[in-house]
Amino acid sequence: MSATTAPTGTTRGIPARQLLRGAILIAILLLALLPLLNHLPADSAFRVSDFTVAVTGKWICYAVLALAIDLAWGYAGILSLGHGAFFALGGYAMGMHLMRLIGPRGVYGHPVLPDFMVFLGYRELPWYWLGFDHFPYAILMAMLVPGLLAFVVGYLSFRSRITGVYFSIITQAMTYALMLAFFRNDMGFGGNNGFTDFKELLGVPLNTQAARAGLFYAALALLAGSLVLCRHLVGTKLGRVLVAVRDAESRVRFLGYSVTAFKLTVFVLSAVLAGLAGALYVPLVGIINPGEFAPGNSIEAVIWVAVGGRGTLIGALLGAFSVNALKTWLTSVAPDLWLFVLGGLFVAVTVFLPRGLIGLFRRATK
């Protein structure tokens, strides 16, 4: 009996499903080739530029963020408009590690304190900076801090049965508040300049082909791992309870499930994934500042998922790559148009393609 598979009624149209699976595998393999092609001589037609490797690596991190949003929104119906905050917190955790690794190589040459602290007259490292000289600790914090914030915000909201647009507004306020806080110099996170001028990670100088390739593959591995984890999760009974919560929350309660516990589980997991994505994003782009908390970033990430098709996981990846490719191209040819196009895209998808690109694909292959 096929009754125990696929929670979202996607079991029909198996050839399309296999086609999609094959396409994803090929896409991942092609992506994995990019850093290798970067090693070709400069005059080769197949040579991929440093820029392309770095930008694609960035998109892969965005794809993980999109996946995290889709897990919460597409499956459990939790529309967070503040996931950029979890992403940025993960990024800041990694940024703190990278700052500590600069050591005495800063402009002021202080043996321990980062430049901005010397400039602001700090005498010693604030307590919350301790431990960040260790890589595993920084990675742990990149998961723990977003996870904890999601737990607190989620617990207070879900327990009080704040759902739908009200929850979305709370998460917007959360990321906005964090942005304002991180802009302040006395928070100890570099104020509006944030962190930059990183030197190395795990002993590898950052501005090298090797570092870019390493970070690229790390991001790709994170993406593949997250996809496998999410796929597995939504295929379990836990995943089916989440879908049930999305479609008829109170009915789930009357069946004896604690809706709060289930929502909290998926929301925290989603925040942890977003944090890890942010942690890999920062060494790839070489900077993190409070602008990453901007409410618009979180909304943009939700649009990726809507464009790709929510509740499908694959759609989130498709949306993240396609919208960001469009953005990279458009902001180079007509930068003023981007926000209008983004808004138009969202309206168009909502009205004409409620199931996103994946829905279009499914219709075409039926």
Next chain:
Amino acid sequence: MSKPGLYMDGVSVVFDGFRALNNLSLIVDPGELRAIIGPNGAGKTTMMDVITGKTRPTAGTVRFGDADLTRMDEARIANLGIGRKFQKPTVFDALTVFENLELALKAPRDPWSCLRWALGGESRKRIETVMEEIGLSARAGDPAAILSHGQRQWLEIGMLLMQDPDLLLVDEPVAGMTDQETEHTAALLRRIAGQRSVVVVEHDLEFVRALNSKVTVLHEGTMLSEGSIDTVQNDPRVIEVYLGR
């Protein structure tokens, strides 16, 4: 071990000055089948909301066995063994018939257990038995969204059977059913009462007669009359407010 019974005493629910329930008292014995009738706004649904934890009473006692239901949330009350079928059938559209029943199956309800859940042979058999009983065996793999209204009613009844509750609250189960389906439902409810208490709220007096149970008449949030269907149908107060309209 004897099964618990339901005990409501002096229960009032006030919404913005409106008394939805007014000093309502009701006792349902273990294994009893009870029909509740009353005109619109009599407080039937509010009564179910109070028992299942959706609404907190303003005053009064609600107990199920030793448990004080006024202090518990919906999930805990459901886990005590109180199942509820809604007036408007509520099933999970995106899930298949089989998956809907699987979620209702009595099993640990925490996220971790659900993550590690594997469907055993015995559970599968139980689900198949219930699918047989509600006539949906052939639709096992279909999403609930494409079922007819009557089939959705049956699926929800099936979900209640999976929960294996000690007290079953059923709100207008035969709305939208054909005569034959109605008869089938009455037979099913009569059969499952005895092992558990069943409280049925219904407008359809023919159906209530077919249940052949004690009847409670609600009016303006309080109990107006109680007894066999013939007793209440001949009660002059009942005739005045309800039947005689």
